[in-house]
Amino acid sequence: MSGSEDARSRARRDALLRMLLWPKRRRLAAATALALLENVCGLVPPLLIAAAIDRGVPAAVDGRWAPLIGYTAAALATGLATASVKYCFLRYSGRIAQDLLFELRHRAFAQVMGQPLAFHEAYPSGRVVARLSSDVESVEEMLEMGLDGLFSALFSMVGILAVMLWLDQPMAAVVIALFVPLYALTRWFRHRSRRAYRGTRTAVEGVVQHTVEAYNGVRAVQAFRREEANARRLDGLDARYAVARADAGLVSAVFSGGVKLIGNLSLVGLLTLGVLRIDQGHLALGTLTAFLLYVHRLYDPIDELASFANAFSAASAGLEKIGALFVRHPAVAEPERPAALPADPPGGRGAVRFEGVHFGYGQAARPVLSGVDLALEPGRTVALVGTTGAGKSTIAKLVARLYDPTAGRVTLDGVDLRELADAELRGAVSMITQEAFLFSGSVADNIALGRPDASRAEIRAAAEAVGAHGFVSALPDGYDTDVHKRGTGLSAGQRQLIAMARVMLTSPRVLILDEATSSMDTSSERAVHEALTRVLAGRTAVIIAHRLSTVAVADRVLVIEDGAVVEDGPPARLLEGGGRFAGMHRGWLAATTA
Structure with missing residues (x-):
């Protein structure tokens, strides 16, 4: 030393x-x-x-x-x-x-x-x-x-x-x-x-x-x-x-x-x-x-x-x-004077905007996003598609404020994310990842992760809303069943349904799904997609998808390439256009029918 x-x-x-x-x-x-x-x-x-x-x-x-x-x-x-x-x-x-x-x-x-x-x-x-x-x-x-x-x-x-x-x-x-x-x-x-x-x-x-x-x-x-x-x-x-x-x-x-x-x-x-x-x-x-x-x-x-x-x-x-x-200071520091999200913004809750956003992982790294301008309408579901490393997950992480942009800003209902208190931001933006992490404890505790003060009736209502109540009731101790380490006793689909019940209980303005169904079999994916239709209703959603079935629930598709949006529109229109998304669609179909 x-x-x-x-x-x-x-x-x-x-x-x-x-x-x-x-x-x-x-x-x-x-x-x-x-x-x-x-x-x-x-x-x-x-x-x-x-x-x-x-x-x-x-x-x-x-x-x-x-x-x-x-x-x-x-x-x-x-x-x-x-x-x-x-x-x-x-x-x-x-x-x-x-x-x-x-x-x-x-x-x-x-x-x-x-x-x-x-x-x-x-x-x-x-x-x-x-x-x-x-x-x-x-x-x-x-x-x-x-x-x-x-x-x-x-x-x-x-x-x-x-x-x-x-x-x-x-x-x-x-x-x-x-x-x-x-x-x-x-x-x-x-x-x-x-x-x-x-x-x-x-x-x-x-x-x-x-x-x-x-x-x-x-x-x-x-x-x-x-x-x-x-x-x-x-x-x-x-x-x-x-x-x-x-x-x-x-x-x-x-x-x-x-x-x-x-x-x-x-x-x-x-x-x-x-x-x-x-x-x-x-x-x-x-x-x-x-x-x-x-x-x-x-x-x-x-x-x-x-x-x-x-x-x-x-x-x-x-x-x-x-x-x-x-030694390390948080890269996403709390604001000294936090701003509040508007309770009833014009046009509805959950409007996300990227304004001239630049971002790179580390000072010497190549920029992942360069000058991105993007508007996500309230209550709409947007799918991000593209090759690995194109910048899809980076956009999702910036929306969740896991990182701050190096230049430009990301806003939620007109408020810069850097001006929001962390507690308010976490209540307004939720993320469901590919592997829904469950902590040791009861099913009820895992559903109430974002709202520890929720009553048992509220927990059950959230589970019923996503279709999880049936399998939870069949567990040995129902909602009091200990899921053990990472929920190893549950299937991937069941873990995702519990994660979605968490979202229903916290009722965020924006929901991010990072390849949430990529590791499931067909029957589990079908059950999760049925739950998605209820979870996504009325809230802004950003879906990172590699599967065609996941993109099908989206109102809008953004094709990301080298940190920029190269195609933007409803799935049907992009398919008719014969561009990059249409080529991806043909590749998905060939892979599923092979």
């Missing part, structure tokens, strides 16, 4: 952290106060032990037990206070951590769902799944350690060093001197661990992406006997991940081992110096005991910091990956 890319990744990570942490700043401040109180309580017992050794024990030898009992009771009380405050801190910080994790998942998922179609067409689904699963899990692992590992360790180190300086400066100087190699070791760890964990996040992303793509394409995998090849590729990706994990583990092991070594050296140095100072009469035995206890407690939080730094390095790399999802 280059320096500029590294800086951008860190900037995205920091921006994401600010977005998550700033709204919870007051709760984090309260957690910090609890952690500080816990560590203040934790600093007292070694001092009490030192006093008990230097003053309580000699007094007890003389027969005065009160000082020793007092010091013991005070140590017990501070221990109980420390445990109580720690319990409160862990409960409170745990809720903050879970809220942060929920917020991260919610924001990342909402960001992905809000991205334009161009993002999803260019961004592999496996990579998105990796961002939302394994990268989020790396953050979860860090949060599971709790804020205790960070706050307690930092406060413990600062507090212990302050007490050491107060007790004996020469002894404290030995401890502080060993922080120089510890600082150098920490800087090395930060640099190497960041690079190592970036490698692990990239490697696991490859594993998840390959797994998701192989699973989604399992039919093609089995049809072309790609099982072994896919398994070999997964083995290679897993090996790459194992190497990356081993590299990260080595960095962590070197750092943890180095911290342990520095801690042991400090204990040896302190013990040697302490014995000499006791011998010279400059140090009491209780003070040396307190020092050794503090040093032991000092390197415990350093170990905790090492573990937290290790988890944070992994989470930081994950946050950099997740932050990449927030």
